[in-house]
Amino acid sequence: MSSTSPESQNLRHKTQTTTSNHKGNVFAEPQALTKTPRKASTQGTVLTEIQSNMGPLMTPTKGRETGTGEPWTPTSNLKMLMSAASPEIRNREKELCIDSEGGDAMDPELGEEGEKQISRKEKSLGLLCHKFLARYPDYPNPALNNDISLDDVATELNVERRRIYDIMNVLESLHMVSRLAKNRYTWHGRVNLPQTLAKLRQVGEEHRYRQQMQQIRQRSLEKEFDSDGEEKENEEVEGGEQGMKEMFFVELPGVEFKAASVNSRKDKSLRVMSQKFVMLFLVSTPRVVSLDVAARILIGEDQVADQDKSKFKTKVRRLYDIANVLRSLKLIEKVHVTEERGRKPAFEWTGPEDFPNVKETTATTATAKRKLESRTSVDNCAKNLFSSPGSKRSFTRHPSLIKLAKSIQEDRRKINSAPTSPVKNDSSSSEFFPTKMAQLAAICKIQLDQQSNKVVDRTPKPAVTVTEALSAHQQKAAKKPGAPQPPVLTPTETRASTVHLTPRAQFTPQPTGAMSFHPAQCSPLIPMLLPQHQGGGPYAIYMHPSSFRPHPLTRPQPTSLAVRSMTFEDKTGRSPSDVTVQGHSSATNKLPTSSPSALKRVCSERTSEESPSKAKRIDPSTRDTSPKLCDILQARLKARRGGLLSSRPSPRALHLDPEFINTPGSSVAVAANQTLEQNLETFLEKEEKVTTSDSEAGLTPVRAVPLNPQHLHTETLIPTGYLIPISQQSLFSYKDLHNTEGSKASTPTYNIYHTPTAGSRPPPIQEFTPTSLPLHRPPPSSPFSAQGHRFHSPSPAILNFTLQNLGLIPGPGSVPTCSPGTATTPEHPSSMPSPLPPHLGLHQRGGMVFVKPMSPVPVQHQMTGPGGQPLTLISLQQMTTPKGTALPQHSFFHTPLATMVTTSHGHTAPAGNKTVYIPQRKLDVTTEDT
DNA sequence: CATTCCCGCCATAAG
DNA sequence: CTTATGGCGGGAATG
Numbered sequence: 001m002s003s004t005s006p007e008s009q010n011l012r013h014k015t016q017t018t019t020s021n022h023k024g025n026v027f028a029e030p031q032a033l034t035k036t037p038r039k040a041s042t043q044g045t046v047l048t049e050i051q052s053n054m055g056p057l058m059t060p061t062k063g064r065e066t067g068t069g070e071p072w073t074p075t076s077n078l079k080m081l082m083s084a085a086s087p088e089i090r091n092r093e094k095e096l097c098i099d100s101e102g103g104d105a106m107d108p109e110l111g112e113e114g115e116k117q118i119s120r121k122e123k124s125l126g127l128l129c130h131k132f133l134a135r136y137p138d139y140p141n142p143a144l145n146n147d148i149s150l151d152d153v154a155t156e157l158n159v160e161r162r163r164i165y166d167i168m169n170v171l172e173s174l175h176m177v178s179r180l181a182k183n184r185y186t187w188h189g190r191v192n193l194p195q196t197l198a199k200l201r202q203v204g205e206e207h208r209y210r211q212q213m214q215q216i217r218q219r220s221l222e223k224e225f226d227s228d229g230e231e232k233e234n235e236e237v238e239g240g241e242q243g244m245k246e247m248f249f250v251e252l253p254g255v256e257f258k259a260a261s262v263n264s265r266k267d268k269s270l271r272v273m274s275q276k277f278v279m280l281f282l283v284s285t286p287r288v289v290s291l292d293v294a295a296r297i298l299i300g301e302d303q304v305a306d307q308d309k310s311k312f313k314t315k316v317r318r319l320y321d322i323a324n325v326l327r328s329l330k331l332i333e334k335v336h337v338t339e340e341r342g343r344k345p346a347f348e349w350t351g352p353e354d355f356p357n358v359k360e361t362t363a364t365t366a367t368a369k370r371k372l373e374s375r376t377s378v379d380n381c382a383k384n385l386f387s388s389p390g391s392k393r394s395f396t397r398h399p400s401l402i403k404l405a406k407s408i409q410e411d412r413r414k415i416n417s418a419p420t421s422p423v424k425n426d427s428s429s430s431e432f433f434p435t436k437m438a439q440l441a442a443i444c445k446i447q448l449d450q451q452s453n454k455v456v457d458r459t460p461k462p463a464v465t466v467t468e469a470l471s472a473h474q475q476k477a478a479k480k481p482g483a484p485q486p487p488v489l490t491p492t493e494t495r496a497s498t499v500h501l502t503p504r505a506q507f508t509p510q511p512t513g514a515m516s517f518h519p520a521q522c523s524p525l526i527p528m529l530l531p532q533h534q535g536g537g538p539y540a541i542y543m544h545p546s547s548f549r550p551h552p553l554t555r556p557q558p559t560s561l562a563v564r565s566m567t568f569e570d571k572t573g574r575s576p577s578d579v580t581v582q583g584h585s586s587a588t589n590k591l592p593t594s595s596p597s598a599l600k601r602v603c604s605e606r607t608s609e610e611s612p613s614k615a616k617r618i619d620p621s622t623r624d625t626s627p628k629l630c631d632i633l634q635a636r637l638k639a640r641r642g643g644l645l646s647s648r649p650s651p652r653a654l655h656l657d658p659e660f661i662n663t664p665g666s667s668v669a670v671a672a673n674q675t676l677e678q679n680l681e682t683f684l685e686k687e688e689k690v691t692t693s694d695s696e697a698g699l700t701p702v703r704a705v706p707l708n709p710q711h712l713h714t715e716t717l718i719p720t721g722y723l724i725p726i727s728q729q730s731l732f733s734y735k736d737l738h739n740t741e742g743s744k745a746s747t748p749t750y751n752i753y754h755t756p757t758a759g760s761r762p763p764p765i766q767e768f769t770p771t772s773l774p775l776h777r778p779p780p781s782s783p784f785s786a787q788g789h790r791f792h793s794p795s796p797a798i799l800n801f802t803l804q805n806l807g808l809i810p811g812p813g814s815v816p817t818c819s820p821g822t823a824t825t826p827e828h829p830s831s832m833p834s835p836l837p838p839h840l841g842l843h844q845r846g847g848m849v850f851v852k853p854m855s856p857v858p859v860q861h862q863m864t865g866p867g868g869q870p871l872t873l874i875s876l877q878q879m880t881t882p883k884g885t886a887l888p889q890h891s892f893f894h895t896p897l898a899t900m901v902t903t904s905h906g907h908t909a910p911a912g913n914k915t916v917y918i919p920q921r922k923l924d925v926t927t928e929d930t
Numbered sequence: 931c932a933t934t935c936c937c938g939c940c941a942t943a944a945g
Numbered sequence: 946c947t948t949a950t951g952g953c954g955g956g957a958a959t960g
Contacts, residue, residue: 269952269953
């Protein structure tokens with residue numbers, strides 16, 4: 001929108017040829033400033049960017065809707081600082097203290113100019129992404145306009161457009177943004193991240209990525225010799241379905257589908273690749289995926305052994321691009337897997353482990369929808385057909401279709417909205433954004449459930465968190481019973497760590513004390529509402545919906561979305577795919593649609609884990625295992641069905657519009673039925689299978705895995721089209737409970753959730769470390785001019801940086817607070833009994849403080865930034881990823897089995913501790929089931 | 931040398 | 946046609 005945009009673009013293009021300088025200057029806001037020394041400098045080939053200098057000068061001209069422009073200088077300064085620091089130090093984070101000013105501070109010598117070498121890192125995609133993310137709240141107020149203008153972003157961040165596309169593509173793959181139109185995207189933040197992840201995991205399982213990964217790993221281990229042939233075969237067999245490598249983009253429901261237009265362009269790589277990559281993490285047992293394995297899988301077809309190297313290389317390049325973005329989202333971290341042979345670059349998942357899908361299904365409201373569905377579905381189908389990957393489809397984006405969809409959707413919404421959706425917002429606090437609150441609540445809930453206690457911990461005590469984390473891991477990893485839980489604890493703090501995985505460890509799941517307590521927590525957490533049943537239900541396959549989006553600004557309907565999510569499964573009784581489900585208890589999965597059951601289900605998951613006895617049995621079923629089982633089952637099914645269900649496997653053909661279609665009536669229902677049957681069958685077979693599978697995997701089948709048939713995922717229709725999950729927003733109330741528990745209650749929950757980190761992972765200790773942020777608010781005097789002045793809507797990014805620089809980072813041990821500026825309610829750590837000694841992880845590594853923009857408007861009360869702008873302070877554990885910082889995190893995540901983590905520096909983590917591992921095979925990944 | 935991954939040419943899709 | 950997107954790979958920076 002800004003006038004500048006065109007100009008800038010033009011300039012860019014033009015400039016390209018001659019010099020590299022491109023970017024920067026131009027956008028900087030032409031109008032305002034004159035000062036552009038940088039331009040000249042830039043041009044000069046050398047990278048030096050003088051920008052830093054400029055910074056102060058610049059006024060934040062650009063502010064647009066997004067949040068206002070950020071002056072960018074500061075940012076750049078920060079950047080510089082970081083970069084400077086980082087190189088030397090592996091950690092980016094800590095150094096900040098330094099200072100304020102940008103350039104000089106850091107460098108003793110150079111003073112201002114100094115930066116010349118910006119080292120490549122400054123330009124890295126990860127950093128850029130960080131800056132980008134800093135501009136938007138993790139959980140934006142839906143009511144606000146969350147539009148993102150590419151031009152503005154490019155300008156403000158001072159980067160070429162091309163780079164923004166890279167970021168947007170991956171964010172889009174996670175549904176954190178969606179494309180509205182030409183230069184416009186809408187920011188969704190992490191609101192539907194849980195759903196997205198759940199969905200991706202589901203899809204990933206369906207694709208049997210886990211198996212594929214295992215095969216590849218094995219193969220590689222054993223090099224060519226012997227076995228590979230066979231193994232391969234096996235896969236391929238199943239692969240029939242696999243064939244569908246080309247999956248399409250997985251879509252989410254509701255909010256996001258604005259992107260209708262998106263699907264168009266072949267949907268080639270980045271977006272899809274990113275999703276696949278994430279899927280790999282979600283299905284792999286140790287949440288570690290090595291680069292090459294990922295590349296191989298992503299290559300897709302690759303069946304043949306090594307394909308071109310070049311292709312591989314290219315793929316790897318892309319993976320790095322994606323990884324950098326994911327890293328900035330804190331979803332993954334770089335690690336090294338040491339196999340026998342050497343260490344390979346790999347990434348470890350650090351995002352949320354579980355995301356129960358929350359979905360609400362509202363069972364009701366089928367009425368109108370069906371009709372709608374039918375239509376849409378048709379359209380969708382058509383569309384799908386057209387759009388085959390690779391080839392160009394003329395049809396993509398038919399306007400007509402889009403419109404249709406829109407209208408339908410709207411209708412649907414209206415219809416749906418009221419009844420089911422539980423709208424309770426307790427939000428007294430949430431005055432303005434009920435919807436948002438709801439979403440948040442939902443999210444929270446989800447997180448809580450998943451993480452079980454983690455959330456709680458986060459605020460109060462680290463120790464707790466750790467424990468939980470451990471327990472979770474344990475479960476996954478399933479240790480031997482004898483093994484104590486503590487093992488995991490080792491606080492390894494390395495950031496970039498090397499993980500050594502021993503191949504199979506045998507483990508039995510064991511009940512650990514820790515686990516036991518989980519249940520209790522769960523129950524409390526879950527309290528109110530679990531949304532309906534889980535499951536696959538929530539997702540619907542979606543073609544691409546039209547880009548319908550209600551008003552950006554005004555969109556009330558959050559609830560409606562929730563409502564809309566219906567699950568097909570109801571009919572059949574079983575949800576087609578229920579990722580989460582695995583209730584141990586119910587052999588039959590059919591959960592009635594009733595919500596209560598859903599809750600139970602969730603609980604059950606947790607409980608299952610916990611309960612020792614059950615744990616064993618059930619564990620397998622639980623997330624980790626389940627996938628396997630699923631895979632197996634699926635494989636079986638496929639084999640059988642073969643022809644029968646061709647439809648299913650090849651998703652492409654089907655497109656269902658989720659929303660519209662939710663009702664089971666159509667194909668879905670059928671599918672569901674099939675699935676049930678299949679499940680049973682598979683289940684029976686399963687045992688056999690299990691063995692085989694294990695063997696395939698390379699794992700010794702130590703234990704028989706008891707599977708619950710239930711878990712199996714049915715294959716849902718998903719594969720084909722876009723999947724749309726249902727938005728969870730409905731849940732809300734939860735937070736109340738939460739709050740109460742946590743000390744924070746008073747503060748609007750919103751804040752809490754806000755914390756970026758919070759959402760996802762069990763926070764390693766570090767999070768806590770940061771002392772209370774609020775205090776730190778940068779004094780006006782702070783070196784950065786920007787801060788002082790900033791009137792309103794300062795760019796959050798800047799603040800963040802500043803804070804960091806100022807040394808806000810607290811020492812260890814401090815309480816993590818996310819208090820709003822004003823109150824800063826201290827959340828004292830609630831005194832949770834932490835089973836584990838704190839020492840584990842804590843280090844002060846320096847948490848970072850992050851300031852995120854809150855939803856601008858309303859939030860004010862909560863906190864007010866220096867300028868009066870609303871700010872939320874959050875402690876982050878790690879900023880970006882640099883390897884250097886020491887974080888304990890990894891250790892937790894690693895399966896207890898045999899992983900050892902080495903710090904980047906090389907000091908090994910404290911011992912493998914209790915991990916039991918049998919070093920037989922090098923391969924890390926071990927499946928664990930029981 | 932290997933790993934990372936930035937840069938930006940240039941093919942395509944959109945408008 | 947002009948733009949907007951984004952695949953893709955050279956090759957530079959780093960390790």
